[in-house]
Amino acid sequence: AQSVTQLGSHVSVSEGALVLLRCNYSSSVPPYLFWYVQYPNQGLQLLLKYTSAATLVKGINGFEAEFKKSETSFHLTKPSAHMSDAAEYFCAVRMAGGTSYGKLTFGQGTILTVHP
């Protein structure tokens, strides 16, 4: 079975500061990993995804994430936070191969607050 844990349901940073949102996964086989962002009362938008091509993945809006197999982690970072980054962020995992039907397992989400 696959699962995702996002450490910290709320993260608060100052504008211009580093953003670090943590995600750890468990999967019996190499996974595909995704980060999504959700603004209030909207759907989810893909930020980036890991598909085993490169461990450091760059996404939209200046975000990036590094896949660390030894730590089973896929933390999301951004060097300098902007007010517009305030949103809820979800990490998701899908097992590669096997009989997966494309099911994504989501973490519980991290709400990012950016202070001026």
Add this chain to the structure above:
Amino acid sequence: DGGITQSPKYLFRKEGQNVTLSCEQNLNHDAMYWYRQDPGQGLRLIYYSQIVNDFQKGDIAEGYSVSREKKESFPLTVTSAQKNPTAFYLCASSQGTGSYEQYFGPGTRLTVT
């Protein structure tokens, strides 16, 4: 523009009534999904469909039903058997499995009183 539409954005119903949420996509995706979102619980899969005329239960299918008569449409019915129907419902579609991401619609917020 290609994308996923969900209607209506807000929906209010009385307890005991069935209600159907619409989901349409023009991305030519084979797979479609319905999720339920509650505060602090992430997204939970209700039903999914990999191809027309076929669908499978997800993790929390009780009290819900779906149909997939057309590739572009995947409506969800919330029945009176669903004990806690008030939630934010999200529809998604995907080109396939594996590394393909899911694209999400804007969601429907259902309130049942």
